[in-house]
Amino acid sequence: MLDLHFWPTPNGKKVTILLEELGLDYNLVPCNIGRGDQFKPEFLKINPNHRMPVLVDHNPKGGGAPISIFESGAIMMYLAAEAQGQDINEFKYFKRWFDEVGNRPAIKRGMETGNNLRVNPATLTEAKRAQMRKIMYNQRAIPAPA
Numbered sequence: 001m002l003d004l005h006f007w008p009t010p011n012g013k014k015v016t017i018l019l020e021e022l023g024l025d026y027n028l029v030p031c032n033i034g035r036g037d038q039f040k041p042e043f044l045k046i047n048p049n050h051r052m053p054v055l056v057d058h059n060p061k062g063g064g065a066p067i068s069i070f071e072s073g074a075i076m077m078y079l080a081a082e083a084q085g086q087d088i089n090e091f092k093y094f095k096r097w098f099d100e101v102g103n104r105p106a107i108k109r110g111m112e113t114g115n116n117l118r119v120n121p122a123t124l125t126e127a128k129r130a131q132m133r134k135i136m137y138n139q140r141a142i143p144a145p146a
């Protein structure tokens, strides 16, 4: 079963539209962001960034514990690739559009911008990687206002 932690905003609706397009069953879990539901401890366990939408897949492909996915784009890719097992090569018109857009010079330049700033983690010491993980992935949301 899929739980979608949701509030009716454009980011939330991107996901409900895709779920409906794919014809998947899901359980809607309201996350009232005006009331501060996104700061509740149980919500922060599934997204420490205190933002909806969040998808919790209770039966992930391949088994194992439930997983939570946040960021609407990541959720959509998960639904398309994992839940449905879709392969872009099976959709020739979409694939053609995807390739044409990807080949536009401005898109290529935009995608290449900043590549020189990236660091290959394999070239770093384990201590340095641990320090970066601490900075990037261990932040906690500020408490909800009283």
Ligand SMILES: N[C@@H](CCC(=O)N[C@@H](CS)C(=O)NCC(=O)O)C(=O)O
Pocket: 009, 010, 011, 012, 033, 038, 050, 051, 052, 053, 070, 071, 072, 073
């Ligand atoms: N980049 C995120 C943005 C999600 C986002 O901004 N969600 C907003 C509502 S549209 C939210 O939950 N805001 C509550 C908050 O920031 O505390 C995504 O695409 O999922």
